[in-house]
Amino acid sequence: MADTKFEGWLGKDEKSVEGKMEWGQFKPKRWTEDDVDIEISHCGICGSDLHVLKSGWSPTPYPCVVGHEIIGKAVRVGKNVSHIKEGSRVGVGAQARSCLQKDCPDCSQGLENHCHRESINTYGSVYPGNEGKSYGGYATHNRTNGHFVLNIPEGLDSADAAPMLCGGVTVFSPLKQNDCGPGKTVGIVGVGGLGHFGVLFAKALGADKVVGISRKADKKDDVLKLGADQYIATDGDKDWAKYNAQTLDLIVCTVSSHQMPLDGYLALLKTKGTFIQVGAPDGGKLPEINAFTLLAGGIKVGGSAIGSPAEIDEMLKLAADQKVKPWIQKRKMKDANQAVLDMVDGKARYRYVLEN
Structure with a gap:
């Protein structure tokens, strides 16, 4: 799996939100044995994607692949990850890593989404050291720290589960x-x-x-x-x-x-x-x-900001048990630029989900 080619829709500047993302290859973060590689089947389109594509919240480190409502198959699992098995259907939300230290006032209480020491977003973040950047789900593959990769309950359709993750x-x-x-x-x-x-x-x-x-x-x-x-x-x-x-x-x-x-x-x-x-x-x-x-x-x-991995897990189980059915519209991954334009125009009723 070391030779897996990561490809996706690259936003290269602020105009990418105008339907000008470009398909291409990118280099994911450096592999560690804490990570999981996912072959992406679905990715929801979130309003956050639009903000980041246009550098609305802060300057985006272009090139950037957005998308943080990711569902797919675990195709490579680090040795330090015990709860995810190769071949399992998994998901990733808006967060890719926190400090995860036992003395962290946030992570130690299951508040990883509020960690003040290290908060790596699923896309658009630069890892410390020489690990590289985080790239999201408008792509073929994603690499994320295993702590933030979750198993998807059997009762949930992949396209329905994707937008739940953020x-x-x-x-x-x-x-x-x-x-x-x-x-x-x-x-x-x-x-x-x-x-x-x-x-x-x-x-x-x-x-x-x-x-x-x-x-x-x-x-x-x-x-x-x-x-x-x-x-x-x-x-x-x-x-x-x-x-x-x-x-x-x-x-x-x-x-x-x-x-x-x-x-x-x-x-x-x-x-x-x-x-x-x-x-x-x-x-x-x-x-x-x-x-x-x-x-x-x-x-x-x-x-309130997103949710912790434990809360996501609890939500997914509730959604499966209660048969929560979001209103989604499926779009083909190859049509991501048009889907982004339609999202900007407020046409989604009420969530677009890209399918590979």
Whole structure:
């Protein structure tokens, strides 16, 4: 397997997001016995891919192969990896490595996704030393540290499982961490690729009431079909914040706009309610929050980033058990440029998955 040729869609500059990725060979990170090589069958398209292709969050170390919702077959397994067997169906999410040290305040508690010492993304990161760069899943193969490679449960279709590895766990994690379940009313702001998973997993976790919240009314029928109990269109429903005030225990916000009506969202929370931001805007800017809004309501505002390997594993098992079925559209890997353009144009309903 040492001679495996790694090929993929290379973004070479900021214009690559305009459908200008180029297919070519790339050199994966230097092999270690902690790694797993995966022959890729499926890769979801995530909004993060667009941000990185255009250097939206920070300068991208081009060339870059994006894609961090990877499903495939383990074709080479390092000697130090015990939970993955050659030939197994496996997946990789948005993280490729953390420090994994026993004295790490994050990794030692199963919070690898928050590791402050070393956080290597599945693509667009430069490894320390001379290990090379991380390359993602718009490709034939992927190489990732075995700790972040997971077995996929038998009950899950590969195309359905792929977008769960980032999009799914990004909302599953804050729902689980904030006790979404029976007796809770939950709002999901922004019902797109991430938000539609929010509705699905809030219902799968047993929330009493799930409310989809988006700007326009055109997604209402879709969101109710996904299992939501109510829909709020902030551009169309008059006095929506006043009419629905103090009705939600928890809000997970997937929107990445610094112009979103944040005060209105916070008004929907019950006293002592919680608002968790997962959408990541270019530049990191969010609307200002009035301190008295927090003080009067005893509201907690926080953030959440992807999920740990253990949370991904738990989510996949729940999805298999509860038969969680995301709304996906399959696209051929060879058509990745057009799929990216369609994603930029907001045409996905609600997640594109590339197939090799």
